[in-house]
Amino acid sequence: MTPANCQSPLAWETLLAYWLGELDADGEARTEEHYLGCAQCSHRLEQVVALANGVRTLARGSGVSMIIDDQFVRKLREEGRNVREYRVPPNGSVNCTVTPEDEFVVGRLEVPLAGVQRVDVLTRYDFVEGEQRQEDIPFVAASGAVVICPSIDLLRASPASIWTIRLLAVDDEGERTLGEYTFNHTPHSP
């Protein structure tokens, strides 16, 4: 088959499911036999691979802000990555920085999460007007913490500043503050 004559192109959903290992053995074999003979579908699969590789590169280089968890932090350390971690109790504050050696900087915000259905994050920087809101972040209630991992590029570019993060529990009855955390950021000076 060629781009001009693929009569039944594989659906994007199928290509994603294939790449993510979600198809059963028969579905996987059908997909493979199709794209091995189809320039059009193999090209579309290459687009899936490019997207996956791009996300991997950003994740491994801390090129984008993430909400992670303790298990992920452990994994980073086991891989020998340089992780700078700040643990902050509810309504606590911490002085922080990022050095040239740091590959990841994480803030472990300790918070009581038992019974909480949804958590939103409000972030305020003293050098920017207004607040940013991240809705419905992933969290593991039993961990008693929300672990944030800002983009390393963002941290390196930040001036001396104060970051205030507020965690909110949200449910049908409204929202309430679970804790507020203050980061006094200072750029690294050699």
Next chain:
Amino acid sequence: MPSPIPDAAVADATLALRVARASADPDREAEAELCRRLAPRVRLYGLRHLGSEAAAADLMQHVMLTMIERLREGALREPERLTSFVFGVCRMVVLDLKRGHIRRERLLETYGDALAPPEPSEPSLDQTRLASCLERLPERERTVLLLTFYDDMSAEALASELDISQANVRVIRHRGLDRLRQCVTGEAQ
């Protein structure tokens, strides 16, 4: 003297037939064109099953070599069934590579640069744009995608780590990847 290679729309089977019929005087143009067309697809298969560029390159070399040898020998009785044949060889070679029965070094010693793997053919992505698109995703989708691809984490492992169901992980990452593709390609605007 072989005829010139037809344009890019030529069917793989036509090329395979040319290779098969030219066994005494190999049609190297047709062989090269067939490899040029099929090698990137075999590479995808290798990446999916072997997880590394080096191993995918081994697979490509081995499958292309086997395919050309079989076509020249006339052992592939129905060259129009080339895809099924290539699929079968891919499966067999992946098993052998996983068992360690084929070594990259041995392949290189035997064939040298004759079957040098082509450059990766994925479209290059603008990482700045991709990062910006990722930042725009809902937090849950971004986290699931980043954790998925950081370490090729399965839905099962991710569900356990994030304390959500596997079905939920699948829905979130499909939705996230779809949004991401639309954002990166500009379809979302």
